[in-house]
Amino acid sequence: MDLIATTLATLVLLSAFWLLIARRVGATVNGYAAQSIVLGGLAIALFAGSGQTDLLALGLLAILIKGLLIPAVIERQARPVYGLRELQYQVGFPTALLLGAGLTLIAFVAAGRLPFHPGLLSEPVLGMAIAVTLLGLFTTMARRDAVVQLTGLLAAENGLILVGLVISSGLGLLIELSLFLDVLIGVAVMSFLITRIHETVASTDTSELRRLRG
Amino acid sequence: MTGAALMLCVVLLPAAGAAASLVVPERAMAVTALLEVAVLGVALALLALAVQGPAIDAFDHWLHLDGLSGVVLLVVAIVSVLAAVYSAAYMRHELHEGIVRGSEVRRYFAVLHLFVFTMVAVTVAGNLGLLWTAISATTLASAPLVHFYGSREPLEAAWKYLVLTVAGSLIALLGFLILYQAGVGPLGPTYNFSVAVVAGAAAHLSPLLAGAAFLLVLVGFGTKAGLAPMHAWLPDAHSQAPSPVCAMLSGAELNCALLGIFRVYALAAPAAGGAMLRTGLVVFGVASMLVGIVFLISQRDFKRLLAYSSIEQMGLISLGVGLGTPVALLGALLLVVAHGLTKSLLFFATGNLLLRFRTTAIGEVHGVIRTMPWTAILLIGGALAIAGAPPFGVFIADLSIVSGAFAGHLWALGALTGVLMVTAFVPLVLPFHSMTFSPGARTGGEVGALALAPAFALLGAVLVLGVWVPGPLEQLLHSAMTVLPR
Numbered sequence: 001m002d003l004i005a006t007t008l009a010t011l012v013l014l015s016a017f018w019l020l021i022a023r024r025v026g027a028t029v030n031g032y033a034a035q036s037i038v039l040g041g042l043a044i045a046l047f048a049g050s051g052q053t054d055l056l057a058l059g060l061l062a063i064l065i066k067g068l069l070i071p072a073v074i075e076r077q078a079r080p081v082y083g084l085r086e087l088q089y090q091v092g093f094p095t096a097l098l099l100g101a102g103l104t105l106i107a108f109v110a111a112g113r114l115p116f117h118p119g120l121l122s123e124p125v126l127g128m129a130i131a132v133t134l135l136g137l138f139t140t141m142a143r144r145d146a147v148v149q150l151t152g153l154l155a156a157e158n159g160l161i162l163v164g165l166v167i168s169s170g171l172g173l174l175i176e177l178s179l180f181l182d183v184l185i186g187v188a189v190m191s192f193l194i195t196r197i198h199e200t201v202a203s204t205d206t207s208e209l210r211r212l213r214g
Numbered sequence: 215m216t217g218a219a220l221m222l223c224v225v226l227l228p229a230a231g232a233a234a235s236l237v238v239p240e241r242a243m244a245v246t247a248l249l250e251v252a253v254l255g256v257a258l259a260l261l262a263l264a265v266q267g268p269a270i271d272a273f274d275h276w277l278h279l280d281g282l283s284g285v286v287l288l289v290v291a292i293v294s295v296l297a298a299v300y301s302a303a304y305m306r307h308e309l310h311e312g313i314v315r316g317s318e319v320r321r322y323f324a325v326l327h328l329f330v331f332t333m334v335a336v337t338v339a340g341n342l343g344l345l346w347t348a349i350s351a352t353t354l355a356s357a358p359l360v361h362f363y364g365s366r367e368p369l370e371a372a373w374k375y376l377v378l379t380v381a382g383s384l385i386a387l388l389g390f391l392i393l394y395q396a397g398v399g400p401l402g403p404t405y406n407f408s409v410a411v412v413a414g415a416a417a418h419l420s421p422l423l424a425g426a427a428f429l430l431v432l433v434g435f436g437t438k439a440g441l442a443p444m445h446a447w448l449p450d451a452h453s454q455a456p457s458p459v460c461a462m463l464s465g466a467e468l469n470c471a472l473l474g475i476f477r478v479y480a481l482a483a484p485a486a487g488g489a490m491l492r493t494g495l496v497v498f499g500v501a502s503m504l505v506g507i508v509f510l511i512s513q514r515d516f517k518r519l520l521a522y523s524s525i526e527q528m529g530l531i532s533l534g535v536g537l538g539t540p541v542a543l544l545g546a547l548l549l550v551v552a553h554g555l556t557k558s559l560l561f562f563a564t565g566n567l568l569l570r571f572r573t574t575a576i577g578e579v580h581g582v583i584r585t586m587p588w589t590a591i592l593l594i595g596g597a598l599a600i601a602g603a604p605p606f607g608v609f610i611a612d613l614s615i616v617s618g619a620f621a622g623h624l625w626a627l628g629a630l631t632g633v634l635m636v637t638a639f640v641p642l643v644l645p646f647h648s649m650t651f652s653p654g655a656r657t658g659g660e661v662g663a664l665a666l667a668p669a670f671a672l673l674g675a676v677l678v679l680g681v682w683v684p685g686p687l688e689q690l691l692h693s694a695m696t697v698l699p700r
Contacts, residue, residue, distance in 0.1 A: 117399065193373055200369055
């Protein structure tokens with residue numbers, strides 16, 4: 001059981017690295033979809049081990065909403081740029097990888113230092129979960145493409161769902177439902193703006209927008 | 215049970231306003247403002263109930279209202295009513311000029327009421343997960359309003375606003391999850407993650423986890439509250455949105471983010487020890503004041519000027535709470551009210567300028583005193599009020615925070631705060647003086663009585679606050695003080 005959970009959590013972490021370095025816009029969205037499905041699988045595996053039904057609900061929702069629905073929404077809004085490679089980045093490939101590794105290290109050290117009461121998952125998974133969160137936020141800050149920035153935020157949120165699984169076996173179904181709703185509305189608002197960005201500057205490179213100063 | 219029913223009522227009324235906006239004719243949108251009037255009425259009844267006794271807690275701790283959230287609810291309700299009324303005047307003018315279409319106005323009002331709904335939800339949230347969700351939802355509801363005019367600059371501002379504040383919210387969520395874990399020791403692995411329950415066990419939380427949770431929430435929601443150095447989005451969003459929305463963003467929404475920070479501060483302080491947490495608030499507070507003032511000087515855009523002033527004032531509020539002496543706390547809480555009202559007043563007044571002159575450049579607005587004498591009174595009164603001149607509310611609040619620092623024997627900090635406030639005075643007042651009194655062409659005239667009334671109501675209110683804090687408000691502020699650590 002522990003082995004399966006740790007393996008799945010490692011896959012979630014690896015997909016966070018994939019988002020950080022993937023250059024094609026569509027590849028980052030697919031990476032997010034894969035990450036969400038693995039995360040959902042992890043929750044379902046935990047349900048199989050513990051019998052907590054809200055974990056089953058969480059797993060199914062993660063697969064359906066984050067693995068399928070959200071990537072479909074983003075693809076529909078961002079189709080023109082989906083196959084494009086991002087040409088300009090804030091941070092280059094080797095630097096990004098190096099900083100990502102550094103963030104992962106920080107996450108593991110932090111997880112080791114804080115006095116957690118272990119639940120269904122062990123402490124290394126907490127380190128991975130915090131690392132996924134940090135990597136997602138870093139992806140958003142390091143990249144200029146609006147679609148990739150959105151995907152980074154969504155990946156960070158996946159990391160937080162994983163943190164929630166480690167420390168509380170889920171915060172209760174109602175809160176998780178409202179979190180899913182929040183994410184869904186966020187994706188709707190942001191993909192609407194992505195369409196507008198594309199109409200305005202004929203790409204989704206947010207640095208093209210830059211005019212406001214001072 | 216009345217408290218529970220009133221809380222449910224106050225949060226559902228704005229949602230009804232959103233629904234009403236979809237069916238009411240465009241020219242009669244002012245009617246939907248009546249629902250916000252009802253919100254204010256219910257909020258006042260609720261506050262009258264809240265100051266009399268202990269916090270109102272209902273629905274298995276899902277909803278909760280105490281003095282602290284009461285102060286924010288008061289500001290949110292007042293600013294929302296007036297912003298809805300002002301929006302009616304503002305949008306009528308934009309429709310008349312052919313700048314916006316009827317369908318856009320309808321959508322604007324629907325989203326405006328939804329935005330109020332999310333902010334009111336923040337103030338009555340008792341479950342901490344719900345509190346986080348509501349604070350994040352304020353971003354999602356207001357971003358379309360920032361993007362309202364649809365051109366390139368509002369789009370850039372809305373995107374930056376979304377990306378940075380959502381990232382901040384996620385950092386805050388990590389803080390909330392760690393706060394949950396901090397309570398597992400005393401409360402068991404599954405417990406009701408609510409203000410009332412966690413406050414009951416606050417002294418027994420894990421100190422390290424509680425401290426870490428607070429710092430994450432401070433950085434995360436500090437981004438949303440515009441605290442430096444995470445403020446980069448604020449001047450853009452708060453200057454590109456339509457003026458009534460700017461009033462709500464600066465006057466009401468920032469306080470909702472602060473409420474999230476102060477809530478976790480109050481819960482974490484008993485276990486983690488006040489000193490470290492307090493330092494965090496003071497450091498971010500002073501940094502925000504410095505950044506705000508640096509950008510106030512030589513600012514050429516009057517809406518950005520007001521936005522940087524908001525950064526400075528948010529810094530001052532968090533500094534006041536961080537100082538923790540009774541006088542400073544009272545000053546900080548009074549500043550939440552005084553700043554919210556004064557900043558809204560200024561965004562309403564400059565909104566009139568914008569409708570007439572079609573620019574936000576300070577250098578392109580001349581002779582307001584001759585063409586728009588009533589707006590000129592608002593501009594000068596508002597500028598003096600926000601800069602901290604007597605006899606306005608902000609002055610009393612500023613004075614309390616500085617004397618609170620001295621009362622706590624923090625001489626250097628008190629002196630620095632005093633110097634910063636005085637430094638901000640000229641760069642805040644001078645631009646409004648030059649726009650009002652400089653010689654210029656005689657064009658236009660006032661926008662209309664409905665566009666002036668909300669700002670005059672606020673000018674009256676901040677004048678009253680400067681000379682006399684009404685009894686019930688004083689009770690509310692004192693009740694809020696008891697929630698915050700000293």
